[in-house]
Structure formats: C-alpha cells, structure tokens
Amino acid sequence: MNELPVITTERICLRRFTMDDAEGLRSLLGDEDVMRYSVIGSLSAERIITHLHGWIAHYQEHGFGIWAVIFDNQLIGFCGVDWKIVDNNPQIQLSYRFNKQFWGKKLAYEAASAVCEYAFQRLGIKRIICLIDPENDRSIALALRLGMQFSHETLYLGHVRKIYYRSEE
Numbered sequence: 001m002n003e004l005p006v007i008t009t010e011r012i013c014l015r016r017f018t019m020d021d022a023e024g025l026r027s028l029l030g031d032e033d034v035m036r037y038s039v040i041g042s043l044s045a046e047r048i049i050t051h052l053h054g055w056i057a058h059y060q061e062h063g064f065g066i067w068a069v070i071f072d073n074q075l076i077g078f079c080g081v082d083w084k085i086v087d088n089n090p091q092i093q094l095s096y097r098f099n100k101q102f103w104g105k106k107l108a109y110e111a112a113s114a115v116c117e118y119a120f121q122r123l124g125i126k127r128i129i130c131l132i133d134p135e136n137d138r139s140i141a142l143a144l145r146l147g148m149q150f151s152h153e154t155l156y157l158g159h160v161r162k163i164y165y166r167s168e169e
Helices: 019-028 045-062 107-122 138-144
Strands: 014-015 066-071 074-086 089-098 128-131 149-156 159-167
Touching: 014 107, 019 045, 019 074, 019 107, 045 074, 066 107, 066 159, 074 107, 074 128, 074 159, 089 107, 107 128, 128 138, 128 149, 138 159
Parallel strands: 089 128
Antiparallel strands: 014 066, 066 074, 074 089, 128 159, 149 159
C-alpha cells in the first residue's frame, strides 16, 4: 500500500501516527469531555496503545486512515477516514477529535476539509459518512458545513447515531 502522505493546510499539518504519540493522545482520548459523545468513552493509557496499533495497522492494510493533527508543533487531535461496518455494510467514516482548548477555532473544519478532499480526489472514494451522537450539535454543524446530508438514524455499537454522508461522483 502507499504511504500515508503528510497533508499541510494553512494552519495545521496532518501526519500519520506513530507509537511515540501515545503520551500526546492521553490528554485527548483520556479526557471525558472530549470523549463525551464517543461510543467507547475516555480511554486508559493501555487502550490508547491498542487504538494506536489499530490505526497503524489500518494504514498498512488500506493505505489510508486517521492522521495526527499538529498545530504549532503540538499534537492537538486526530482526523481521518477509515473502514467501519455500519448497518451491516462496509463504510468509509470520517472521524475527528480535538483537545478542548482548540474547540471553536475552526481547526476541525480545516482538517476534515483536507481529509475529505484527499479521500475523494486522491483515493477515489465515492462516499464518506459521519456517525454522530444526536446530541452533538457541534459535530452535526461541522458535517453540514462539509456538505454532508442527513441520511438516517442507526444503532452503532449499542448507541443511537445519526448518519450524515457526502458523495462525490
């Protein structure tokens, strides 16, 4: 598979994760506020390592995945696309999370826009979904700003989620 490229935007850099990022992810994935709408909740240090292994394996298997989002040489979040089984079908899902101090700065939009552009134009992906907690107004607003449309509600890993999607032909 191709190496996951580094993507640079006006303010951020998206790069592949390495195991060296485990400590930097603690303030993100271990934060209950950040992980409030996640189906898995906040993660222990051990589960963060497991997550990193999964993301790295996804790169190696599929040639794309979840990028580390870097701002001012600091890991501030993640954003990327990966395969999920949703409604018994394989889907490409856009995922993102950012440290609280970076909320409201439009960095999630900047990262997600770059990821979607890469996925559609470079990978040839035709459809991307977001699985969003019905109470997560900020993520719903971001999905709409990215040009996504509401599809339906579903049960995903035991949690009700709204599915938003964007297709490119």
